[in-house]
Amino acid sequence: MRSLLAFTKxxxxxxxxxxxxxxxxxxxxxxxxxxxxxxxxxxxxxxMLADSLAESGMTITEVNITAMDSWVQFFKNIPMALIxxxxxESNIFTKEYRSGTLILSLTKGLQRYKxxxxxxxxxxxxxxxxxxLCYGITYAYNAxxxxxxxxxxxxxSVLCWWVFGLWVIALMSLFSALFSTNTCVLVGTxxxxxxxxxxxxxxxxxxxxxxxxxxxxxxxYGVKEPDAYIAALAVVGSTALAALVGGLILFxxxxx
Amino acid sequence: MDMLRIxxxxxxxxDKEVLRGLDLSVPEHSVFGFIGQNGAGKTTTMKxxxxxLKADSGEICVNGERVVYGQTATNRYIGYLPDVPExxxxxxxxxxxxxxxxxxxxxxxxxxxxxxxxxxLVGLAGETxxxxxxxxxxxxxxxxxxxxxxxxxxxxxxxxxxxxxxVGRKEILDILLxxxxxxxxxxxxxILTDVxxxxxDVAFLNNGVVEIQGSMSEIKTRFRIDGYRLETANEAxxxxxxxxxxxxxxxxxxxxxxxxxxxxxFDVLRFIAxxxxxxxxWERCEPTLESLFMEVTKK
Numbered sequence: 001m002r003s004l005l006a007f008t009k010x011x012x013x014x015x016x017x018x019x020x021x022x023x024x025x026x027x028x029x030x031x032x033x034x035x036x037x038x039x040x041x042x043x044x045x046x047x048m049l050a051d052s053l054a055e056s057g058m059t060i061t062e063v064n065i066t067a068m069d070s071w072v073q074f075f076k077n078i079p080m081a082l083i084x085x086x087x088x089e090s091n092i093f094t095k096e097y098r099s100g101t102l103i104l105s106l107t108k109g110l111q112r113y114k115x116x117x118x119x120x121x122x123x124x125x126x127x128x129x130x131x132x133l134c135y136g137i138t139y140a141y142n143a144x145x146x147x148x149x150x151x152x153x154x155x156x157s158v159l160c161w162w163v164f165g166l167w168v169i170a171l172m173s174l175f176s177a178l179f180s181t182n183t184c185v186l187v188g189t190x191x192x193x194x195x196x197x198x199x200x201x202x203x204x205x206x207x208x209x210x211x212x213x214x215x216x217x218x219x220x221y222g223v224k225e226p227d228a229y230i231a232a233l234a235v236v237g238s239t240a241l242a243a244l245v246g247g248l249i250l251f252x253x254x255x256x
Numbered sequence: 257m258d259m260l261r262i263x264x265x266x267x268x269x270x271d272k273e274v275l276r277g278l279d280l281s282v283p284e285h286s287v288f289g290f291i292g293q294n295g296a297g298k299t300t301t302m303k304x305x306x307x308x309l310k311a312d313s314g315e316i317c318v319n320g321e322r323v324v325y326g327q328t329a330t331n332r333y334i335g336y337l338p339d340v341p342e343x344x345x346x347x348x349x350x351x352x353x354x355x356x357x358x359x360x361x362x363x364x365x366x367x368x369x370x371x372x373x374x375x376x377l378v379g380l381a382g383e384t385x386x387x388x389x390x391x392x393x394x395x396x397x398x399x400x401x402x403x404x405x406x407x408x409x410x411x412x413x414x415x416x417x418x419x420x421x422x423v424g425r426k427e428i429l430d431i432l433l434x435x436x437x438x439x440x441x442x443x444x445x446x447i448l449t450d451v452x453x454x455x456x457d458v459a460f461l462n463n464g465v466v467e468i469q470g471s472m473s474e475i476k477t478r479f480r481i482d483g484y485r486l487e488t489a490n491e492a493x494x495x496x497x498x499x500x501x502x503x504x505x506x507x508x509x510x511x512x513x514x515x516x517x518x519x520x521x522f523d524v525l526r527f528i529a530x531x532x533x534x535x536x537x538w539e540r541c542e543p544t545l546e547s548l549f550m551e552v553t554k555k
Contacts, residue, residue, distance in 0.1 A: 003359040105359055
């Protein structure tokens with residue numbers, strides 16, 4: 001247990017000293033502020049454009065902004081935050097393979113599963129803190145400007161998106177155990193997400209696919225009920241678990 | 257007792273067979289030189305001992321315990337210094353040793369004590385800069401400190417001196433000599449002067465097998481050539497000796513070598529005395545590691 005904590009501590013120190021935590025902090029805070037800000041600025045933007053729109057025959061009567069617009073922004077922006085997070089963290093394992101720093105730790109008797117556990121835990125921690133910080137900021141601004149009650153199933157919809165992020169982290173761990181370069185990790189993780197997105201075009205499959213969890217808009221507008229997400233959540237839970245267990249097995253056998 | 261014993265070790269990478277039945281035994285408290293050309297299989301052998309590579313067949317015992325690939329419990333007896341040790345660049349030397357102590361399950365007090373002792377030993381005490389800015393020699397010295405932190409019974413160093421300048425090399429060799437009392441040292445190298453300087457035992461690795469192995473004195477006796485080397489002042493004298501004794505071999509310049517079996521030494525000496533041939537040099541041939549190395553790798 002002490003060695004697991006020591007390795008986790010090392011990961012966090014590394015993130016702090018390399019400035020990654022600062023970068024992620026700024027990123028998530030910025031996105032959190034941007035969501036309500038963009039919504040708030042929409043009427044003003046419309047007004048600016050009103051003249052040119054009028055020339056092309058469109059007239060703007062009254063733009064009514066609610067918390068919904070801000071939440072739509074949230075679900076539009078959070079994928080970008082996740083992509084930035086994945087790009088930044090894709091080398092969390094592979095840079096240690098490349099530099100050989102892991103060899104010394106492992107030859108000191110540190111069990112391999114602890115390396116994997118610590119790194120995955122740190123990824124989950126960073127994603128969770130960043131994500132909920134972003135959510136909290138958006139939520140607070142929305143409550144101040146408008147009323148959050150208008151969004152249906154809001155807690156569930158944002159929970160789904162957070163779980164989707166955890167699923168992506170499980171994929172990163174799996175591909176980091178499987179491959180030795182961060183390009184392969186990115187291609188593998190991105191590839192699986194892409195396949196899920198492509199398959200969701202087949203209507204019969206949509207409700208089972210992980211990408212369904214990213215559809216927060218349908219929930220807040222009440223187009224879909226939370227029940228419709230249960231199957232996808234089960235698929236995400238079981239594949240994430242399989243990815244983590246598979247990753248552990250592969251990592252134990254990996255030649256370093 | 258043997259601290260490390262390897263029996264019939266085989267390892268191939270694709271269609272390249274790197275180790276073909278390697279046998280090696282490292283006695284306790286020896287400084288063991290593991291000599292071989294680049295690509296002879298030294299690093300592969302060491303990584304297999306550490307459980308970082310999976311052997312195709314064969315057995316490895318460290319301190320009497322069998323080595324298992326993957327989760328390698330025998331590593332608690334071993335301190336390892338890779339050829340190019342890499343540390344977390346964001347830590348400083350003392351933070352890194354603390355981290356090593358924590359992951360290997362040493363108590364805080366013990367870690368602190370060993371850390372201070374070792375930083376003193378390798379000359380990094382008071383070094384507060386982060387490892388990222390260290391020179392190669394400093395990294396190598398920190399590498400030895402981390403390898404010795406857990407007071408291992410066996411210290412394995414992979415070419416610890418190859419990349420260093422003469423001063424750095426001497427520092428590392430001095431440290432290895434100094435720790436001989438506490439541990440068994442196995443180090444691979446192709447620098448023969450380093451071996452002559454500090455090793456008590458050696459093994460020559462060639463083409464994936466150990467060709468010669470034993471203590472330095474044993475090997476020197478076993479491979480003693482009863483031969484002599486002499487140098488004449490000019491070519492005429494040299495040719496005169498060669499005409500009289502056709503079994504004498506000519507080397508470069510005016511140097512001649514002879515072996516006792518082919519050419520009785522006193523006959524040659526008598527001839528030289530009678531002919532009044534001036535000599536620049538007359539010496540007994542000692543087997544050098546270099547000549548042994550050449551002989552082993554030529555095969």
